[in-house]
Amino acid sequence: MLVEVTDAADPRLGDYVSLRDSKLRRNLEQAEGLFIAEGEKIIRRAAEAGARPRSFLLQERWLAGLDDVLAGHADVPCYVVSAELAERVSGFHVHRGALASYVRPPEAPWEQLLGAKRLVVCEDIVDHTNIGSILRVAAALGWGGVVVSATCADPLYRRAVKSSMGASLQLPWRRMADDDELQLLRAAGFTLVAATLTPGSVALDEYRPEGRVALLLGNEGHGLSRRWQEAADVAVTIPMAEGIDSLNVATAAAVMAYVLR
Template sequence: MPLVPLDAADDPRLADYRNLTDVQLRLAKEPAEGLYIAESSKVLRRAVDAGHVPRSFLLAPKWLPDLADVVARFPSVPAYVAPEATLEAITGFHLHRGALAAMHRPAPRPLGGLLAAARRVAVIEDMVDHTNLGAVFRSAAALGVDAVLLSPRSADPLYRRAVRVSMGSVFQVPWARLGSWPGDLAAVRAAGFTLAALALGPGAVPLGAFPARDHERLALLLGTEGDGLSDAALAESDVALTIPMHGGVDSLNVAAAAAVAFWECRYDDDDGGALPAL
């Protein structure tokens, strides 16, 4: 186990971990340098179990026993060890679970390959809140969504907060970033998917009345946190779906709405694709 005790927070070998709280800096640095940060022992373990490869580890001493087997799987990868106060000085925040890893960012997945193996996909337009995005991925993993597609301006699923909120589900659910929006929706439709937009407005079908069981392949479109789906995305959709509201509430948070839609439109393998009656 190549443990490397740290003498100072300004060690040049720790460049991957500096300024983790500077969102704009990290969003520019991490994709450009082909890395992302996995935070907490559980998320780190899920990353390596998904086949992702670490560049280095950064650990508080008390987390060494819990992650010894993970570190041992990568004998040539340095594991930097420092007291929690030093970790906070390096990263810019207090680590409640003192374990980080700088991971090699996996290669992008081709759209065609994702669609070929999928029956239920989520398509996300311009979702910029990493907490919401992580929550959507966690619901997708739990409720049988086979893939997530992101518009070019959507947030990074491998940003630290998105990874943490998803509890590592971003490693479990295949995803791809579309190159053209909404143009690439034509490729989704050509692969046999019905495009169902989660949107308010005249003509929208209540989600519980939509015959999801009749659609072998279904793509659920989700919009931004404030404005919802754009007119251009709605124009590409085959149907608009809405979740009936009560108590004077006009809509749900997009992550909550996604979970409801994923459940209502789930695909059941047990009876040849038909969904059970709800």
């Protein structure tokens, strides 16, 4: 349903305001129960994943490319706006001109996640690109799902969905209520493997897990908290050249997820 909009203050565009203000967006998206997809590719992924659109916000020249997706949601408003208006509402130059707002899908239930053989568990990852990349890696390497700590960045934040290439919408994931829920993993028979840089940990090459594995990844700056380290059954590290910065957390996750898959 095409609707031309020419006023940046039009309340129907409320889902799309200030997309670069991550604090404002977190509150808005949680309160409204929505997430934003950006770019044709991610909008297609959302359609494939069965996400339910609230609206689309497109510049005219992007209509044709998303014809089929829009036809599948003929009852959903598609606001057609100029590039200037899109920028005024969203606060940035919209990459590739296409945005859509969706109903946030429910998180995967614990039962589903605890049935997996391999889970990534993220403590307090703050960068949305990193959390998205971790979901992409977990999906690509066949891991069963991702669990994020109470304070971890939102896997459904626009930039996370984008860097996940849509894996945020397909791979089962859920947010922990608190750190005690690590015990659910243990009770379900998972070995809790802490990814760490600490000397004295087991070299990744020398570690061959049996049974279910939960790979614990820590914050970009300070790694896993003491509490999570203590909760882990084993601490594993990627041997690295001396004097070199550690790998980025998403890159380290890929190496570990490959070796432990």
